[in-house]
Amino acid sequence: MDLAYLWFFIVGVLFVGYFVLDGFDFGVGMSLPFLGKDEVSRRQVINTIGPIWDLNETWVIVAGACLFAAFPEWYATLFSGFYLPLLLILLALIARGVSFEYRHQRDDLRWKRRFDWMITIGSAVPALLWGVAVANIVQGVPIDADKNFTGSLFTLLNPYGLWVGVTTLLLFLLHGVYFVGLKTDGQVHHDAQALGKKLAIPTVIFAAGTVVWTIFLAAGRGAPLLWAVIACGVIAAVALLLSVWFNMADRDGKAFAAGAVTIVFAVLTLWLALFPYVMPSTTDDAFSLTISNASSTPMTLQIMSWAALIFLPLVLAYQAWTYWIFRKRITRTTIEKAELTAAH
Amino acid sequence: MDFLDPLLLARWQFGLTTLYHFIFVPLTLGMSLFVAIFQTVWHRTGDVKWLHLTRFFGKIFLINFAMGIVTGIVQEFQFGMNWSSYSRFVGDVFGAPLAFEGLMAFFFEATFIGLWIFGWNKLPRRIHLLTIWMTVVGTWLSAYFILAANAFMQNPKGYQMSASGHRAEMADFWQVLTNPVALTQFPHTISAALMFSAGVVIAASAWHLARKQNIEMLRPALKFGLWAMIIGFVAVFLSGDQLGLVMVQTQPMKMAAAEAMFNSACGANASFSIFSIGTPDGTGEVWSLRVPYVLAFLSTHDFNGCVEGINDLNQLYTTQLFPQFADQVNGNFAPVLWVTYWAFRWMMGFGLLSTAIAAAGLWVTRKNAKRPVAGWMWRLAVWQAPLALLGILVGWIFTEMGRQPWIVFGLMLTQDGVSPNVPGWTVLISLIAFTAIYAILAVVEFGLIVKTVKEGPQPLPGPDDPDPSDVPVDQTPSTVY
Numbered sequence: 172m173d174l175a176y177l178w179f180f181i182v183g184v185l186f187v188g189y190f191v192l193d194g195f196d197f198g199v200g201m202s203l204p205f206l207g208k209d210e211v212s213r214r215q216v217i218n219t220i221g222p223i224w225d226l227n228e229t230w231v232i233v234a235g236a237c238l239f240a241a242f243p244e245w246y247a248t249l250f251s252g253f254y255l256p257l258l259l260i261l262l263a264l265i266a267r268g269v270s271f272e273y274r275h276q277r278d279d280l281r282w283k284r285r286f287d288w289m290i291t292i293g294s295a296v297p298a299l300l301w302g303v304a305v306a307n308i309v310q311g312v313p314i315d316a317d318k319n320f321t322g323s324l325f326t327l328l329n330p331y332g333l334w335v336g337v338t339t340l341l342l343f344l345l346h347g348v349y350f351v352g353l354k355t356d357g358q359v360h361h362d363a364q365a366l367g368k369k370l371a372i373p374t375v376i377f378a379a380g381t382v383v384w385t386i387f388l389a390a391g392r393g394a395p396l397l398w399a400v401i402a403c404g405v406i407a408a409v410a411l412l413l414s415v416w417f418n419m420a421d422r423d424g425k426a427f428a429a430g431a432v433t434i435v436f437a438v439l440t441l442w443l444a445l446f447p448y449v450m451p452s453t454t455d456d457a458f459s460l461t462i463s464n465a466s467s468t469p470m471t472l473q474i475m476s477w478a479a480l481i482f483l484p485l486v487l488a489y490q491a492w493t494y495w496i497f498r499k500r501i502t503r504t505t506i507e508k509a510e511l512t513a514a515h
Numbered sequence: 516m517d518f519l520d521p522l523l524l525a526r527w528q529f530g531l532t533t534l535y536h537f538i539f540v541p542l543t544l545g546m547s548l549f550v551a552i553f554q555t556v557w558h559r560t561g562d563v564k565w566l567h568l569t570r571f572f573g574k575i576f577l578i579n580f581a582m583g584i585v586t587g588i589v590q591e592f593q594f595g596m597n598w599s600s601y602s603r604f605v606g607d608v609f610g611a612p613l614a615f616e617g618l619m620a621f622f623f624e625a626t627f628i629g630l631w632i633f634g635w636n637k638l639p640r641r642i643h644l645l646t647i648w649m650t651v652v653g654t655w656l657s658a659y660f661i662l663a664a665n666a667f668m669q670n671p672k673g674y675q676m677s678a679s680g681h682r683a684e685m686a687d688f689w690q691v692l693t694n695p696v697a698l699t700q701f702p703h704t705i706s707a708a709l710m711f712s713a714g715v716v717i718a719a720s721a722w723h724l725a726r727k728q729n730i731e732m733l734r735p736a737l738k739f740g741l742w743a744m745i746i747g748f749v750a751v752f753l754s755g756d757q758l759g760l761v762m763v764q765t766q767p768m769k770m771a772a773a774e775a776m777f778n779s780a781c782g783a784n785a786s787f788s789i790f791s792i793g794t795p796d797g798t799g800e801v802w803s804l805r806v807p808y809v810l811a812f813l814s815t816h817d818f819n820g821c822v823e824g825i826n827d828l829n830q831l832y833t834t835q836l837f838p839q840f841a842d843q844v845n846g847n848f849a850p851v852l853w854v855t856y857w858a859f860r861w862m863m864g865f866g867l868l869s870t871a872i873a874a875a876g877l878w879v880t881r882k883n884a885k886r887p888v889a890g891w892m893w894r895l896a897v898w899q900a901p902l903a904l905l906g907i908l909v910g911w912i913f914t915e916m917g918r919q920p921w922i923v924f925g926l927m928l929t930q931d932g933v934s935p936n937v938p939g940w941t942v943l944i945s946l947i948a949f950t951a952i953y954a955i956l957a958v959v960e961f962g963l964i965v966k967t968v969k970e971g972p973q974p975l976p977g978p979d980d981p982d983p984s985d986v987p988v989d990q991t992p993s994t995v996y
Contacts, residue, residue: 221633222629222630222632222633223629225580225581225584225625225628225629226622226625226626226629228584228588228625229584229617229621229622229625229626231588232587232588232591232617232621233614233617233618233621233622235588235591235592236591236610236613236614236616236617237614237617237618239591239594239595239602239606239609239610239613239614240606240610240611240613240614241610241614242606243602243603243605243606243607243610243682244603244606246594246595246602246606246610247595247599247600247602247603247606247934248599249595250592250594250595250596250599250602251595251596251597251599251934251936251937252936254596254937254941254945255941255944257592257596258596258944258945258948261588261589261592262948262949262952264585264588265585265586265588265589265952265956266952268581268584268585269581269582269585269956269959269960271581272577272578272581272582273959273963276578276963276966276967317935318603319599319934319935319936320936321936467606467607467610467685468607468684468685470684470685470686470688471607471608471610471611471684471685471688474611474685474688475611475614478614478615478618478619479618482618482619482622483618486618486622486623486626489623489626489627490622490626493626493629493630496630496633496634496637496638497633497637
C-alpha cells in the first residue's frame with residue numbers, strides 16, 4: 172500500500188485524538204461560567220482537567236508536526252491560507268494555557284475572575300474555529316496553480332464552515348460538561364448533569380445538520396468512501412443520542428464515553444469525506460491538493476511510519492496510565508482540604 | 516523602508532517569538548535537572564531541606580513550563596503561516612525531526628511533568644522520583660531533535676534535490692540526525708541552559724541569604740548554583756570551541772562575519788579583535804583592538820592556521836559556488852556585520868562575566884572565609900540570572916543572524932522562503948498581537964517568579980514538630996490549580 176494513504180489516516184487519528192482530548196478541555200473551560208458558582212466549585216471544575224490539559228494539548232503539536240513532515244504542501248497551503256483563524260486559535264490557546272497556571276497564584280478574587288474569563292474565551296474560540304477550519308478544508312477553498320490559497324478570512328466564514336464551527340463548539344461543550352459530571356460531586360456534579368440536558372437539543376440539531384450536509388457534499392463530489400462517510404455519520408449520531416440518554420439516566424461514565432465516540436466519528440465523517448483530497452481547490456480541480464501530490468517522499472514516510480508504529484502505542488499506554496492515576500473524582504472536600512493546607 | 520513588507524515583518528516576528536520562546540526553554544532544560552537532583556538527594560538522605568528545595572525550585576520550573584508549551588506551538592505554526600515556501604521546499608527533510616520530536620519526546624515530557632506535579636501523594640516515592648527524571652530525558656531529547664532541524668538550516672546534510680529541483684528530499688535520515696552542527700550545538704545549548712538555571716538558583720538563594728533568611732536551606736542551594744555555573748561554563752567553553760571549528764568548516768562566512776574580517780589572513784594576522792569600529796557602509800574597518808594568533812587558533816586549532824575573509828568568500832560564492840543567487844543578494848553573501856560582530860562578543864562577555872562572579876562567589880562563601888559577604892555582593896549575585904540569559908539570547912541572535920542571507924545555507928535565500936500569498940498587513944496584525952500578548956505575559960510571569968522567590972521555600976520544621984520525613988508528602992495538596 173502507498174504509505175501516503177496510511178499517513179492520511181495517521182494524521183487523521185492524531186487530529187481525532189486532539190479533538191477528543193482537548194475537546195473536553197475546551198468544554199470544561201466553556202462550562203466554567205455555568206458550573207462555577209463559587210470559588211470552590213470553580214476550582215473543582217478546573218481541577219478536573221488540571222493534570223491532563225497540557226498533555227491533551229500536546230496532541231495538536233504532534234498532529235501539526237506530522238502533518239508538516241508527511242504532507243509539507245498541505246501544511247504550507249493550510250497554515251499560510253488559514254492565517255487569521257490560526258492566529259486567533261494560537262492567541263486563545265496561549266491565553267487559556269497560562270491562565271490555568273496563573274489563576275491560583277494570587278489569593279485575590281478579582282485576579283482569579285479575570286483568568287476564569289480568559290479560560291472560557293480561550294476555550295470557546297478554538298472550539299469554534301477548529302470546526303470552521305476543518306469544514307473549509309473538506310468543502311474546498313480557492314487555491315491557485317502554485318498551491319497557494321487566494322481567498323481571505325471571509326472566504327472561510329461561509330454557511331457550511333460556520334455551521335460546522337457551531338457544531339464543534341456545542342459538541343466540545345457537551346463533552347466537557349459530561350467530563351465535569353464524571354469527575355466531580357455535589358452541586359457541580361448536579362449542575363453539570365442539568366446543563367448536559369439543556370445542551371442536548373441544540374447539539375443534536377447542529378450535529379445532524381453537519382452530518383447530512385457533509386454527506387451531500389461528499390456525494391456531490393463523488394467521494395470514493397461515501398459509504399464510510401455515511402456509516403461514520405450514523406455512528407456519530409447514534410452515539411450522541413446515547414450520550415444524551417446516559418446523561419439523563421445518571422450514568423456519567425457512559426455519557427462521557429459516548430460523547431467521546433461521537434467526536435471520534437464526527438471527525439472521521441469529515442476526514443473521510445475529504446479523501447482522496449487533502450485540500451480541494453474551488454478554483455480549478457486541477458489545482459487541488461491530493462494525498463499523492465502533497466505528500467513527502469516514500470523514504471521520509473517510511474522512516475516516520477516506523478516511528479509512529481513504535482511510539483504511538485507507547486504514547487497511548489503512558490497517557491492511559493496517567494488517566495488511571497488521576498481517575499478519582501475532584502470532590503468539594505478535596506478542594507476545601509487543599510485550601511486549608513495552602514492557608515496553613 | 517517599507518513597513519508593510521511581509522518579509523521584514525515575518526522575520527521580525529520569527530526573531531521575536533523565537534527569542535521569547537527561548538527564555539523558557541533553557542530554564543526547563545536546566546531546572547528540570549536541578550530539581551531532579553534535589554529530589555534524588557532527599558530520597559537518598561531523607562534530609563527534608565532537599566525536599567523543600569525541590570518544591571521551591573519546582574514551583575519556579577512549573578511557572579515556566581506552561582509558557583514554554585504555549586509559545587512552542589507558535590513556533591511550529593509559524594513555519595507554515597509565514598514561511599510556506601520554505602516549508603514546501605524543506606518539509607520532506609525538516610519535518611521529520613519535528614515529527615520525531617513530537618512522537619518521541621514531547622508527548623513524553625508533557626505526560627511525565629503532569630505526573631510529577633500531581634503525583635506527589637498518589638504515586639509511590641520511587642516512581643514519583645522517576646517521573647522527574649523522565650521529564651529531564653524528555654526535555655533533553657526534545658532539544659536534540661529541534662537542534663537537528665535547525666542544523667539542517669545551518670548545514671544541510673542527508674538530502675538530495677528532487678528531480679524537478681523544487682524541493683529538498685530525504686536521502687539519509689541518520690545524516691540529518693548526526694549533523695555535526697547538531698552534535699556540537701546540543702552540548703553547547705544544554706550547558707548554556709545549565710548556566711542560566713544556575714543563575715536563577717544563585718539569584719533566588721542570594722536574595723534570601725542577603726536578608727539572613729532560610730540560611731540553613733539556601734546556603735547549600737547557593738553553593739550548588741555556584742558550582743553548577745562553573746561546571747556549565749567549562750562545558751559551554753569546550754563545546755563552543757568545537758562548534759567554532761565546525762562553523763569554520765560549514766559556514767566560513769559566519770566566522771568571518773563574527774570577526775568582521777574582510778580579508779583572508781593567516782597566523783599572527785588572523786587576530787581576534789576585542790573592539791572594532793567599522794566604516795558606515797560596513798565594508799571596511801577604521802580601528803580595532805586585536806590579539807594576534809587567537810582567531811587562527813580558534814578557527815583551526817593551529818596558531819599558524821588561515822581564516823577566510825568576507826571579501827574572498829564573496830568572490831568565491833559569487834563566481835563559483837552560488838552564482839545563481841548572486842544577483843538577488845547583489846554579490847554580498849555576508850550577514851549584517853555589526854549584529855554578528857557584537858552578538859558574538861556579548862555572548863562570550865556575558866558568559867565570562869557570570870562565571871567570574873560565580874567564581875568570586877565561591878571564594879567569598881568558602882568555609883573558612885573570615886569576613887561576611889558584603890551587601891553589594893549579594894545584590895550582584897541576583898544579577899546572575901539575567902546575565903546568563905542575555906548571553907544565551909545574543910548567542911541565538913548570532914547563530915540565526917549569522918546564517919543570513921540564507922534560510923537554508925547554500926540552498927534557499929530567506930527572501931525566497933516567505934509565504935507569497937500572505938499580505939503585509941496580516942503579518943503586521945500578527946506581529947502586533949504577539950508582541951502585545953507576550954509583553955503582558957512577560958510582566959505577569961516576571962511578577963509571579965519574583966513573588967515565588969520572595970516567598971521562599973517552606974520553613975524547616977522545629978524540634979517539636981512531627982517527623983518531617985512523613986508529613987510533607989501527605990500534606991501536599993493533590994490539586995494545585
